[in-house]
Amino acid sequence: GQSLEQPSEVTAVEGAIVQINCTYQTSGFYGLSWYQQHDGGAPTFLSYNALDGLEETGRFSSFLSRSDSYGYLLLQELQMKDSASYFCAVQHDYKLSFGAGTTVTVRA
């Protein structure tokens, strides 16, 4: 089976940097994805790491270490609109298994 762990909540102020860690246990690992979900909305794809290292997309970056079964999502220059839930998800076979999500609250 698959299991993922990520913090349940993070609070930060506008302009700050937030790092959301994700550790996982899985068989048949192919990659780690990150999704953003605003209240009442559908998950939006943010990033996918299949190989070790850092992927940068604007203010968001994602990191993967396959040997450590660990990844993180880095949110820089936080804005109010970044308040949302963030999910890490392990890609295995043709499927995604999701963590329980991290609620990020951005304060003015």
Place this chain on the structure above:
Amino acid sequence: SQTIHQWPATLVQPVGSPLSLECTVEGTSNPNLYWYRQAAGRGLQLLFYSVGIGQISSEVPQNLSASRPQDRQFILSSKKLLLSDSGFYLCAWSVGTANQPQHFGDGTRLSIL
């Protein structure tokens, strides 16, 4: 570009009634298709996935079934809804090779009364 459509956006159904949720994808061929359910404040649970027409894999035994009558159409059904079927149902697609990122539709919020 690829788009995914899911309807209806919200649905209120009585216990014991049937269900049919439809999802279609445009702008791609032979996608992998997925149905997920999300309970309030929780992560997403994979219900079914399909790698081709008529090919359905079920992840969780339950009161639901899925069908893929056409390449870009995925349907979630139930003959008799239970109270526990309430939730946020999401359809997703990915490129039809293994282990590509998945992209979600807007979801259907289902309430069972």
